[in-house]
Amino acid sequence: MRIAFTILIGIHGVIHLFGFLKGFGLSEFKAISEPITKSLGILWLLTALLFLFTLILLWSNKTWWIMGIIATILSQWLIVMYWKDAKYGTIVNAIMLIAIVFAYASFHFxxxxxxxxxxxxxxxxxxxxxxxxxxxxxPIPVQRWIKKSGILDKGPVKTIDLEQELQMLMSPEQETWQHGKATQHFSISPPAFHWKVNLHMNPVLEVVGRDQFENGKGEMTIKILSLLPVVNAKSNEKLNQATLQRYLAEIVWFPSAALSPYITWEGVNENSAKAIMSINGTTGSGTFHFDQEGTFEKFVAQRYKDVEEHAKPIEWSVTSNKTEVRDGVWIPVELEATWKLEEQDWTWLKLKIGAVNYKTN
Incomplete structure (x- = not known):
């Protein structure tokens, strides 16, 4: 898509360059039948250079849209002046303007x-x-887990940053997995996380999302091309609880959070323990399952899948398929999340953990 856009704008810029050549008598440029003065020829050259710089910034991942909007405005002004011959250039400028809108939306997001x-x-x-x-x-299973992880050897952990590769299904009927990448940041005191994801639905369509948990409140935002909102949920008790339970499940990546005063533990059996988390009026729970050596295997909770008025919590589980050391800590690095629906068990998320960074100060 970027290559096609580059070719289109590149040709558009070259056409403006011919306007400069015609103004200085260096080319006839028969596409423009009216004469072009030297002063206007300089404007045609300036516009061509602006489009060139726009493309350079585009491929440098800079804020190219600022230069692009200037080039587009100047180009359209020249097109209006030579409307009879140049009017079809408006189509390219319209495409450019649409791209600029989406680029600015991405920048703002x-x-x-x-x-x-x-x-x-x-x-x-x-x-x-x-x-x-x-x-x-x-409880003994939690003790084994924390000691096995090695997290305490790092000293008190303040924040955690991690990278994720994921596959996601949007509905139980969907068969094709959508691939994406995400970054997530956690703090333990106070408990909070921020998760940003980019999903590539197809070569053209990109979906961005942001989930946040802070002060016991959850927020969820999903936008197409960073502009068109699909989901914008917040200030909802069901969402608050569901997001808190997500945080609780994800402490498997930073086990020292299990020692926090906002989490209480109840032993279930020799390999399982129930955690109850409460912060700023929001409470949620879930059960952690470990093997005999203390390696995390599964988290299970009754959790809200939807946040509508009549929604009820259903079983939600996170299962570890692979455990490795990341930044000196033994954590699950390949996981699956599953909703237990009435008609089937729906695994909707597959997750791989990349780099992890534990910060102690």
């Missing part, structure tokens, strides 16, 4: 996301309860 991430990381503080003495107060 990224700016918003970066601001939220900065706020999360700035608000984080170093927990003061991540010690072996605290571990001894937990």
């Amino acid at each position: 990224k700016q918003k996301v970066n601001k939220e991430i900065t706020q999360l990381l700035t608000a984080a503080s170093v927990p003061n309860n991540q010690t072996l003495q605290q571990v001894s107060d937990l």
Whole structure:
């Protein structure tokens, strides 16, 4: 798509260059029947250069749309002046304008996301309860898990950054997995996360999403091409609880959070324990299952899949398929999430963990 756009705008810029050549008598350029003065010829050259710089910025992943809007405005002004011969150039400028709108939307979305991430990381503080003495107060399966992970060897963990590759299904009827990449940031004190995902639905269509948990509240945003909203949910008790339970499930990537005062534990059996998390009026729970050595195997909770008024919680599980060391910590790196629907078990998410960074200060 970017290559096709580059070719189109490149040709458009070359045509403007011929306007300059005609103005200085260097080319007849019969496509424009009216004469072009030297002063206007300079404007044709300037427009061509602006389109060239726009393409350079585009391939440099810079804010090309700023240069693009200037080039498009100047180009359209010249087209209006020579409307009889140049009017079809308006089509290219219209395409350019649409691309600029989506590029600005993407820029604005990224700016918003970066601001939220900065706020999360700035608000984080170093927990003061991540010690072996605290571990001894937990159910035996949880003790084995924390010790097995090696997380306490890193000292008190303040924030966690990780990269993800994922496959996702949007509905139980969908058969083709959508591929995407995500980045996620966590803090333990206070408990919060920020998750940003890019899904490629096809070579043209990209969907971006942002989930956030902060102060016991959850938010979910999904947009097509960073502009067209598909989901924008917040200020909902069901969403708050579901997002809290997601945070609870994801402490498998930073087990020291199990020592936090907002989580209480109840032993279930020799390999399982129930966690109850409560923060700022939002409460949720789930059961962690481990093997005999303390490696995480599965998390199960009754969780809201939908947040409509009459929605009811159903079984939701996260299963580990592979465990490895990341940044010195033994964590699950390949996982699947499944909803237990009335008619079937629907696995809708497959996740692979890439780089992980634990920050202690």
